[in-house]
Amino acid sequence: MAGSPLAFRTKFRKMAADPFAFYRGSACLFYEDVAGLDDPWLDERTSRVWVQGDLHAENFGTYMDGQGVLIFDVNDFDEAYLGPFTWDLRRLAASLGLLGWSKALPDDVIAELVRTYARAYVDQVRWFVESDRDHEWALRLDTARGPLLDVLQRARLSTRDDLLSRTTYVDGHERRFREGAGVRRLDEDERAEVVAAFEAYVGTVPAQQGGVPASVSFAVKDVVGRSGFGIGSAGLPAYNVLVEGRSQALENDVVLSMKQGATSALSRHVEDERVRGYFRHNGHRTAVSQRALQAHADPWLGWTEVRGTGFVVSELSPYVEDLDWGDLADPEQLLPVVEQLGRATAKVHSVSDEDSDQSLVPFQTEDAIAAAVGDRGEDLAEDLVGFGLDYSRRVRRDHGLFVEAFRNDEIAGVTAHG
Numbered sequence: 168m169a170g171s172p173l174a175f176r177t178k179f180r181k182m183a184a185d186p187f188a189f190y191r192g193s194a195c196l197f198y199e200d201v202a203g204l205d206d207p208w209l210d211e212r213t214s215r216v217w218v219q220g221d222l223h224a225e226n227f228g229t230y231m232d233g234q235g236v237l238i239f240d241v242n243d244f245d246e247a248y249l250g251p252f253t254w255d256l257r258r259l260a261a262s263l264g265l266l267g268w269s270k271a272l273p274d275d276v277i278a279e280l281v282r283t284y285a286r287a288y289v290d291q292v293r294w295f296v297e298s299d300r301d302h303e304w305a306l307r308l309d310t311a312r313g314p315l316l317d318v319l320q321r322a323r324l325s326t327r328d329d330l331l332s333r334t335t336y337v338d339g340h341e342r343r344f345r346e347g348a349g350v351r352r353l354d355e356d357e358r359a360e361v362v363a364a365f366e367a368y369v370g371t372v373p374a375q376q377g378g379v380p381a382s383v384s385f386a387v388k389d390v391v392g393r394s395g396f397g398i399g400s401a402g403l404p405a406y407n408v409l410v411e412g413r414s415q416a417l418e419n420d421v422v423l424s425m426k427q428g429a430t431s432a433l434s435r436h437v438e439d440e441r442v443r444g445y446f447r448h449n450g451h452r453t454a455v456s457q458r459a460l461q462a463h464a465d466p467w468l469g470w471t472e473v474r475g476t477g478f479v480v481s482e483l484s485p486y487v488e489d490l491d492w493g494d495l496a497d498p499e500q501l502l503p504v505v506e507q508l509g510r511a512t513a514k515v516h517s518v519s520d521e522d523s524d525q526s527l528v529p530f531q532t533e534d535a536i537a538a539a540v541g542d543r544g545e546d547l548a549e550d551l552v553g554f555g556l557d558y559s560r561r562v563r564r565d566h567g568l569f570v571e572a573f574r575n576d577e578i579a580g581v582t583a584h585g
Contacts, residue, residue: 194432202436212535217519220246223262229322232463247456264559285548287509330485351392371469448477459519
């Protein structure tokens with residue numbers, strides 16, 4: 168806030184729009200509240216699994232995985248860390264409470280949405296225990312249903328050429344970034360710093376990128392500064408890097424995002440030096456977390472440092488599509504969606520264990536969660552129903568307090584007016 172008061176003013180205006188927007192931008196408040204809960208589902212193992220950290224209803228969407236398959240899944244890892252598996256479930260349950268309230272659904276309908284999500288989560292965890300195929304299962308074109316399949320079909324129609332046309336242009340025989348809102352040209356010194364950081368990033372890209380000569384695929388064509396990100400990334404420095412791609416054909420150029428990693432809100436409440444000491448910086452944490460939580464992550468994913476601060480690097484993919492909740496109004500439409508979100512949540516939790524390429528979770532996550540839940544799956548569902556309804560009411564009250572504080576300049580460091 169001290170470094171970018173204008174960015175936070177913009178963020179706070181977005182958060183003021185409605186309770187759900189406030190909820191999206193206040194993960195730190197959520198973890199202040201849940202960290203002190205007496206949680207009956209936690210033990211030594213289930214309190215230290217990889218969690219997405221900001222699992223609300225709008226943090227799901229499509230991506231192209233490292234094997235070229237379109238997936239509908241969790242798509243934001245800025246808050247990812249190790250902690251109680253129930254923190255993800257509770258954050259999602261509360262978001263369903265807020266979403267349902269915004270659609271004027273009665274509490275019994277919201278309760279059934281949360282119950283459906285929880286039952287699907289437990290069912291999918293148990294399936295992974297029995298099948299041991301967590302890396303194979305995903306919501307794909309052949310497995311997704313209803314609105315989720317529609318989103319995947321839309322993503323399938325996207326092309327790299329569309330993305331390149333929006334963000335770049337061809338100048339003579341070479342491609343460069345377009346000028347525009349949120350785009351900043353760098354002076355020579357800053358450009359040299361960013362290019363040096365990019366060259367260091369190349370060494371962090373996983374082995375599946377192999378087979379492409381580094382001198383071609385990582386050759387830098389252009390670099391610009393970027394701003395104007397979402398609610399959670401206000402004020403964070405970022406750059407876009409245009410690289411050669413998999414061939415010298417201009418149509419195969421790739422746009423990479425290099426964004427400063429932020430401190431995970433839940434990391435302040437996980438007092439485990441083994442976890443804290445595992446990460447070099449927040450860029451490293453974000454990239455490692457995404458690799459852990461996705462079975463086949465973006466092959467361009469990596470990390471670097473600019474002036475001693477950690478940055479995460481990933482592709483700006485043309486195949487990213489978000490689910491439009493505005494098109495879903497009736498329970499008959501919503502129930503199949505939240506059921507699939509429950510299974511997707513079970514997937515990200517279950518793949519991020521001893522089978523992944525990190526060493527912080529040396530056990531099978533699905534086994535640990537299944538053992539903690541046992542035959543009390545319905546009890547977990549009712550726990551999440553009660554929490555989701557209660558906490559969504561708290562968020563609505565907090566939102567009102569926040570709006571009054573902001574509009575009356577009671578938040579230190581950020582004023583509501585210029």
